[in-house]
Amino acid sequence: MKILIVDDEEMIRAVLREYVEFEGNEAFEAADGMEAVKLCRENEYDLVLMDVMMPHLDGFSAVKEIKKTKDIPVIMLSARGEEYDKLFAFEIGVDDYVTKPFSPKEVMARINAVTKRRAVKVSGNEILKFEGLEIDMAGRNVYVDGEKAELTPKEYELLFYLVRNKGIALTREKLLYDVWGFDFYGDDRTVDTHIKMLRSNLKEYRKFVVTLRGLGYKFEE
C-alpha cells in the first residue's frame, strides 16, 4: 500500500514513516498541504495521513482540494483539544481521526481499519444507489437510469456534499462555506441556481434534493 504522510514537522513524518514501513507499506512524504495536493494529483496513493496544522495550506483545505479530484481515504492527525473539528472533518470526507500524541499501535490500527472498510466497499462496487440514480464518487460519475449525467464541477461537488450529508438540513450559508469555500463572498442565490441546474440534470430524481423553506436544502431518500 502506498501511503502519503503530510506533516510540516520532519520528526513526526519520520516516526510515522517508521510505523508505516514496519507493516510493509510504502511511505511518501509532503511537508505541507500544497505539496500534498500536488502529489495527489500526480500520483496514486491508497491512503493519506494528514496533519491539521500546517503552513501554506492547512490540512482541512488540503483534504477538500484533494477530494475534488480523487477519492482517497484520509486519516487526520490533530493536536489534543481540537474537539470542534470532528463534525466538520466528517463532512469533508475524512475517514478517521487520530489525536497527537499517538501510539504506533493506535495509528496502525486506524490505518488497517480504514483500508479494510474501503476494501469491502470496493469489492461491492462503491456506487451509491438511490433508485435509478447512481453516484460513483471515486470515479466522479453520476448515472440517471443508466445514462451518464454530464454535470459541471460545481454540480458534482454540490451533489456529493449533499449526499455525504444525506438527511441533514443544510443552510445556504453552510453550503456556501463548505462547497464554495470559506473565502467565498457572494450571493446566497448562487446556491439556488446551482441546485436548479443540478435538479434539471437529475431528471426525475430531482425529488431527492429537498427544499427546506426558510433554511436551505437537504438530500433525502
Next chain:
Amino acid sequence: MKILIVDDEEMIRAVLREYVEFEGNEAFEAADGMEAVKLCRENEYDLVLMDVMMPHLDGFSAVKEIKKTKDIPVIMLSARGEEYDKLFAFEIGVDDYVTKPFSPKEVMARINAVTKRRAVKVSGNEILKFEGLEIDMAGRNVYVDGEKAELTPKEYELLFYLVRNKGIALTREKLLYDVWGFDFYGDDRTVDTHIKMLRSNLKEYRKFVVTLRGLGYKFEE
C-alpha cells in the same frame, strides 16, 4: 459578535475596526498586551485579533495570559517575514494567523472561519421521541405516529426551541426574543397563532405543548 482589536498602531486598529464593524460586529480596542489582558478579564469577547509586536507585553505573552482565564478564539497579526514558532503559537491556543499587510477579505474570511469552526458542537443525527412524536433536529423532520408532519419554518424553530427547553416555563417575551430574534418588533399574539398552528400539526401530541396561564408556554412530557 464582540471583537477585541489589539495593536499598538492606532491606524491599524482603525482599519480593522472598519472591517469588523462593516460585518455587523462590535469592535473594541486595546493598545498593548497589558491592556488586552485587563479588558479580557473584565469583559466577554467572542474573538481577539492580536498583533504580535507590541510594547509592554507582546502578543504571545498576552494570549498565554488571557487563555489562563478565558477560552476565547485568537487570530494573530504578524508582519511579513516574521517567522514565528507556529507550533508554539498553536500550543498556547492561537486559532489562526494573518500576515500584514492584509486585505479586508482575508481578515473577514479568517474571522468567519474561526468563529464558525467554534460554533459546530452538535454530534450525530439524534432523534428525540415523545410517545408517537419523533423529532429529528438535524434533518428538520417531525413525525406524528410515523407520518411526516409538514411544518413551516417558524413552526420548526418554535418546536425545537420548546423541546430544547423542555420542562421550562417560557414567557411570550422570551419566545419572541429567542425564536423571532431580538429585533422583532411586533405583537405578543403572534406567538399564540404559531402555537395554534404547531398544535394543529402535532395532532394528538398537542398535549405536550402546555399553556401556562398568565405566563406563556412550555413543552412537557
Next chain:
DNA sequence: AATAAATTTCACCAATTTTTCACCTCGAAT
C-alpha cells in the same frame, strides 16, 4: 487573442409564510 464553458448575479413572479386583528371562549376571583 478568441472562443467556449461555467459560474455568479439579478430582477421578476408565484407561492407560501408570517403577522395582525377582531371576535370568541374559558376560567379564576369576586
Next chain:
DNA sequence: ATTCGAGGTGAAAAATTGGTGAAATTTATT
C-alpha cells in the same frame, strides 16, 4: 352568577422566500 383578563381562532393583509431565465462575469480552452 358575573366580570374581567388571558388565551384561542379564523381570515385577510403584508412580508418573505424560492424558482426561473437571462445577462454579466469569470474561468478554461483552443
